[in-house]
Amino acid sequence: MKNGLKKAVAVSLLTVVVAGCGNTGNQETANNGGATTQAGSGEKPTLTFWMKKQLFDDQNTLITERAKQFGEENNVNVNVELIAYEDFYPKWTAAIESKSVPDVSFFGYQEIGQFYGKDVLEDVSDVVASLQGKSAINENTKKAITFSGKQYGVPFWTETQVLYYRKDLLANAGYTEPPKTWDELREMGKKLTDTSKGLYGIGMGYGKGNSDAEFLTRGIIWSYGGSVDTQDGKTVIADSPETVQAASFIRDIFLTDKSTPPSAIGWDDAGNNKAYLSGQAAMIFNTGSVLATIKKDNPDLYEKTGIAPYPAGPKGTFIPGISNNLGIFKDSKNKDLAKKFISYMLDKDWYKSWIEKGAPLTAPVYDELAKEAVWQGEKNKAFVESVAGFNFLGYPGEYNAKAGEVFNLRILNDTFQKLLLETSYTPEAAITDMQAKIQEVYSK
Amino acid sequence: MNTNQNNKLAYLLMSPVLIYLLAVMVLPFGWALYLSFTNKVVGADAVFIGLGNYLELLQDSAFWKATWNTVVFTGVAVLFKTVFGMIMALVLNEKIIFRNTFRVLLFLPWTIPTIVSVFTWQWIYSDVGGVLNFLLLKVHLIDQPLGWLARPDLAMFSVILVNVWRGIPFMGIAILAGLQTVSKEMYEAAMLDGAGAVKRFWHMTLPSVKEVTILAAVMTTIWTLNDFEIIWLLTRGGPANATQVLSTLSYTIGFLNMSLGKAIAIAIMTMPPLILLINYVTKRSLSSRD
Numbered sequence: 203m204k205n206g207l208k209k210a211v212a213v214s215l216l217t218v219v220v221a222g223c224g225n226t227g228n229q230e231t232a233n234n235g236g237a238t239t240q241a242g243s244g245e246k247p248t249l250t251f252w253m254k255k256q257l258f259d260d261q262n263t264l265i266t267e268r269a270k271q272f273g274e275e276n277n278v279n280v281n282v283e284l285i286a287y288e289d290f291y292p293k294w295t296a297a298i299e300s301k302s303v304p305d306v307s308f309f310g311y312q313e314i315g316q317f318y319g320k321d322v323l324e325d326v327s328d329v330v331a332s333l334q335g336k337s338a339i340n341e342n343t344k345k346a347i348t349f350s351g352k353q354y355g356v357p358f359w360t361e362t363q364v365l366y367y368r369k370d371l372l373a374n375a376g377y378t379e380p381p382k383t384w385d386e387l388r389e390m391g392k393k394l395t396d397t398s399k400g401l402y403g404i405g406m407g408y409g410k411g412n413s414d415a416e417f418l419t420r421g422i423i424w425s426y427g428g429s430v431d432t433q434d435g436k437t438v439i440a441d442s443p444e445t446v447q448a449a450s451f452i453r454d455i456f457l458t459d460k461s462t463p464p465s466a467i468g469w470d471d472a473g474n475n476k477a478y479l480s481g482q483a484a485m486i487f488n489t490g491s492v493l494a495t496i497k498k499d500n501p502d503l504y505e506k507t508g509i510a511p512y513p514a515g516p517k518g519t520f521i522p523g524i525s526n527n528l529g530i531f532k533d534s535k536n537k538d539l540a541k542k543f544i545s546y547m548l549d550k551d552w553y554k555s556w557i558e559k560g561a562p563l564t565a566p567v568y569d570e571l572a573k574e575a576v577w578q579g580e581k582n583k584a585f586v587e588s589v590a591g592f593n594f595l596g597y598p599g600e601y602n603a604k605a606g607e608v609f610n611l612r613i614l615n616d617t618f619q620k621l622l623l624e625t626s627y628t629p630e631a632a633i634t635d636m637q638a639k640i641q642e643v644y645s646k
Numbered sequence: 647m648n649t650n651q652n653n654k655l656a657y658l659l660m661s662p663v664l665i666y667l668l669a670v671m672v673l674p675f676g677w678a679l680y681l682s683f684t685n686k687v688v689g690a691d692a693v694f695i696g697l698g699n700y701l702e703l704l705q706d707s708a709f710w711k712a713t714w715n716t717v718v719f720t721g722v723a724v725l726f727k728t729v730f731g732m733i734m735a736l737v738l739n740e741k742i743i744f745r746n747t748f749r750v751l752l753f754l755p756w757t758i759p760t761i762v763s764v765f766t767w768q769w770i771y772s773d774v775g776g777v778l779n780f781l782l783l784k785v786h787l788i789d790q791p792l793g794w795l796a797r798p799d800l801a802m803f804s805v806i807l808v809n810v811w812r813g814i815p816f817m818g819i820a821i822l823a824g825l826q827t828v829s830k831e832m833y834e835a836a837m838l839d840g841a842g843a844v845k846r847f848w849h850m851t852l853p854s855v856k857e858v859t860i861l862a863a864v865m866t867t868i869w870t871l872n873d874f875e876i877i878w879l880l881t882r883g884g885p886a887n888a889t890q891v892l893s894t895l896s897y898t899i900g901f902l903n904m905s906l907g908k909a910i911a912i913a914i915m916t917m918p919p920l921i922l923l924i925n926y927v928t929k930r931s932l933s934s935r936d
Contacts, residue, residue, distance in 0.1 A: 292901045298689045299906075316904075320689030397790055400774075409796075410884025465773040468796030468885050480774040611903060620886045623798060 248279040249539050250304040252293070254526070255284040257491050260559040265547070268556070272546045278539060298322055303531035305540040311346035311525040312595055312606040314355040319603025323354040324530040329541050330356055337550050338569045343525045346594045346601050355527030356544050357567040359557060361489040362521065362588040363417055365510045371401070371484045372508075380485075380510040384422060384451060387485070387513050391461035394484040403461040405483025406452075407469025408619045411612055414471050417522040418487050419614045423448040424522075424597055425515025430614060430640060431596045431605045438644055441637035448515070449621060449629035456622045467622050479503070487512070489524065490562035490585050509581045511588055523592025526564075565589060604644045613639050682914045686907035699911035709912070711887055712895040716916075719806060719877075719891055720870045726810045727870075728863050731817020736851070738818065739825045756815035764879040767808045771795055771880075795881050798888030805877050805889050809870060817862050824858035825851070857930070864927050868920060892916050 251269055256262050266282050273280035283304070285293060290308070297303040298320075309317070317323045330353040333339060339357055347355035365387075367380045375394050381387035391403030408415050423430060428445030432438050455461050463482055466473065475492050477483035479500070486492070496504045512519050528547065530540045547553070550568060557566045561576050562585040571577075572586040596605030617636040621627050682699055684692035703709045738749050755763065770778050773791035782788045794804045828851065836846050874893040877883060883890035883898065892912055900909025 291904075295688050295901050295904060295906075317689070320687070320904075322689045400791070408885075410882040410887075463773055463793075464791060465793035465796045468793055468801065468881065470882070476772075476774060482774045607903075616886070619884060623886045 246277055246279050247536055247539065248281055249273070249306070249536050249543060250281045250283070251543065252283050252285055252290070252304040252307040254290070254308040255286050256560060257494065257563060258560050261556060261564070264556050264559060268547060268552060269543075272543055276539070276542070280543075298531070298533075301533045303533045305534045305536045306528055306530060306543050308358070309355055309527050309529045311355065311523075311527060311601070312609045314347045314527055314529060315349075315595070315601055315603045315606030316610060317529075318349050318354045319606070322532055324532050324534065324537060324540075325352045325354060326356055326530060326541065326544070327353045329353075329544050333545060333548050339567050340569055340572075340589055342523065342589055342592045343567050346523060346525045346592075347527055347529075349602075355529040356548065357525055358528050358548070359526050359560070359564040359567060360589050360592075361524040361526065361563060362565065362585045362592075363414065363421070363487050363489055363512070363524070364584045364588065365485060365487055365512060366478055366492055367485045367508045367510065368506055369508045370506045380508055381513045384425065384513050384515050388451065388455055388459065388461070391455060391485065392459045395459070395461045397460075400482060402463045402466075402477070402483050403459075403485060404455055405466065405474040405477040405486035406455065406462055407466045407473040408615060408622060409467070409469040409473060410615065410619065412469060412471055412473070412615055413612075414474065414488065415615050415618070416609055416612060417524065419448075419452070419618060420593075420595070420597070421512050421520050421522045422452060422515065424520035424593060425512070425517055426451070427515070427517040429598055430636070431608065432599045432644060435596075435599055435602055435604070436644060438637055438641040440640055441633050444517075446629050446633050449618070449633055452618060453621055453629055457625065467619060490560075490564075490582075493581060494561070494563050507581070509584050511584050519591070520593050520597075521588045521591050523589070523594050525567075525592075525594075561585075608640050608643050611639075611643065613643075678910050679914060681907050682911040684907045686905075686910075688904035688906060692907065695907075699908045700915070703908065703911055703915065708887060708890070708895065712883075712890045712892050712912075715802070715887075715889060716871065716891040716893075718802065719809070719873075719889075720867060723806050723809045723813065723870050724863055724867050726806070727813040727817045727866055728859065730810065730814045731862070732821055732855075732859065734814060734818035735821035735825055735855075736847075738822055753815040753819060755812050756819075760812070760875045761879065763812060764808065764876055767804075767811075768795075768880060771804055796885055798885055801881050801885055801888050805880055808876050808880065809873060812876070813866055813870070816866060817859075820862035820865075821855050821859055824855035828854045861927060861930055864923050864930075868923050868927075871916065871920060871923075 249272075253265055256265075262284055266284070269280045269282045272278075285308075287310075290313075294307070294313075294317075298317075314323065330339065330344065333356070340360075343357035343360055344353060347353050347357065365380055371394055372378075372380070372390065375390065377390060381390050387404065394403035395401065406415070406418065420430060423445050426444045426448035428440070428442050428448050430438075430440045430445070456466070463477055466477075469477075474483065474486040474488055475495070478486045478488070478492055479496065493504070493507065493509065496507060512521050528544045530537055530544075534540055548567075550571070553566070553568070554571055554574070557564055557571065558574070558576050562582040565577070565586050566572055566574075572589070576582060577586045594601040594605075595609050596602050599605075613636060617632050617639070621629065621632040681692060683694055683696055685695045685698065686692035734752055738745065738752065742748065770776055771794035773779055773793060776791070776794075778794065779788070779791040783791065792800060794800050832850060833846060836850060841849070872893060873891075874897065877889050877891055877894050878897065881889045883894040892915075896909045896912040896916075899905050899912065903909075
């Protein structure tokens with residue numbers, strides 16, 4: 203009897219310990235971003251919002267305040283997490299697997315495609331239609347997040363890569379205008395390069411994981427008439443003379459002309475920013491982040507900076523679109539609230555103030571707002587005007603989940619890094635290898 | 647109480663620890679092991695594919711390159727950390743002026759957060775305003791800045807250098823602790839017998855700190871094998887996979903490519919050497935206490 207009592211007490215104690223551990227775990231899950239409606243009736247539901255941390259603090263503050271305001275107006279707790287882009291993947295992965303997803307999350311359109319392919323995103327066509335009813339959303343931005351006629355993300359802002367050039371350095375070299383074609387860019391790059399002064403004509407980087415390079419390389423390949431994806435969504439058409447021609451052009455800039463800084467092959471996304479800000483590169487391709495930074499911190503460089511759209515290749519100018527969106531996971535437990543929240547964030551009056559705080563990095567998705575004075579200035583114009591000409595991953599075919607995966611795997615980056623590092627590796631061989639790797643993704 | 651009752655009570659008292667180990671180690675490991683035999687990708691159900699991931703990896707040149715890089719990175723880094731750690735310990739064991747200040751300064755790299763030291767090194771290696779290129783240019787060893795993290799040969803050297811810089815203090819402090827136990831009288835006797843500094847080091851110092859040096863080297867080998875942050879933050883495994891090690895490859899495949907099954911298979915494949923090393927450390931440290 204005594205033994206029985208001892209056992210009962212011990213088992214009870216252990217049960218309490220185990221139960222305690224279990225409760226703690228659940229609590230943490232909820233706090234770590236799980237979409238939760240509080241168990242007890244009458245308690246406020248909690249809406250979790252994962253937002254990309256913006257370059258400008260004003261935008262971060264504004265969006266956090268707006269989310270809180272939504273909470274107050276709708277009697278919900280809103281948990282906002284501002285997350286650096288590079289930290290999103292591990293968080294999304296863990297969230298999807300644990301089914302403890304945020305209710306609303308930021309997604310680049312490439313992730314929308316990738317996650318649509320995994321069937322984890324909610325159809326938000328109704329939100330897009332409702333917003334569209336109030337003010338026209340740029341058609342091109344919707345293309346990238348539309349699959350089988352339905353939208354799986356709500357366009358939130360766009361970013362555009364443009365050519366930054368040093369007006370003073372170009373003038374010293376005898377140029378009055380920025381390059382209009384890739385060949386002109388190459389010629390100018392050569393002429394502007396002066397290694398004795400540590401100055402290089404073109405700041406293009408190919409570090410592992412560099413996303414700027416993934417977009418820029420596509421823009422160059424497309425303008426030569428090549429592709430890195432498919433026409434029909436199945437057969438990759440990368441291995442073509444046009445793609446090889448584009449690869450040879452890039453290789454010549456690095457290896458023949460040596461118009462790029464020696465460390466450029468290892469640059470991450472910030473590499474070309476640093477090169478331009480430090481005066482190491484006379485021309486770079488970047489989004490509006492550099493312009494916004496120098497306007498604030500280096501007015502002299504701002505004055506010396508010119509902005510132009512991508513140069514043209516033999517087939518014209520092709521601008522890779524960068525569209526950023528808000529979306530909802532299928533496992534969200536507050537889908538209706540999440541939809542309401544997204545609509546609230548895209549309320550045009552508030553949205554205008556938020557988007558303009560990030561100009562020219564963050565451009566509006568509403569056609570009407572693109573006509574505002576802030577976007578009509580000499581330097582900002584190219585950022586909104588490019589949106590109509592956006593081409594998306596998957597070109598010449600429609601954007602699809604596999605094209606998103608090819609982008610995220612950085613297959614182009616790896617191919618070009620090898621091409622630029624191994625002198626015996628020919629553009630033909632590089633493109634053949636690249637085709638095989640991309641086809642592998644499409645065939646899976 | 648008889649033996650049977652004692653055993654039961656012992657098991658009962660041990661059970662919280664056992665349950666804890668089961669919950670945080672055995673079950674997750676078992677689950678991970680199972681996933682490595684599946685084609686698990688994020689957002690999809692896992693389908694059992696047996697040794698599919700392992701066979702695929704064994705045929706993948708990127709995996710073998712990462713394995714080789716891991717061996718080079720770990721081997722070279724541990725060797726240099728041990729050698730310089732020994733030198734550091736020997737110097738700090740002497741009665742030098744400002745010894746305590748030097749001790750603090752030399753242990754600093756170990757205490758600075760990795761992210762801070764890596765960003766500092768990024769700046770040191772930079773070709774724009776980087777101090778390393780500046781110094782080499784000043785002494786005319788190079789005629790234009792080098793891309794320390796952009797050239798495959800230099801990139802591996804660069805990441806090893808940062809790992810060595812961070813790891814020396816641990817080796818130094820471990821060996822220094824060993825040196826403190828060596829009797830001063832023994833050295834004095836050897837000096838009276840005419841033994842020089844080199845002889846004293848080989849025949850007295852080294853044998854005295856051999857055990858602690860081996861243990862610290864094995865510990866640091868385990869950490870270096872698992873090192874992720876330094877390489878990821880400096881090169882992300884590039885250029886052209888020149889610094890891709892198994893930990894960065896596993897992360898890339900698991901979190902960026904979202905192929906969890908394959909990523910876990912890589913992690914599982916790195917376990918045998920780790921288990922051997924941990925077993926070695928455990929046995930050695932326990933036997934030394936006996």
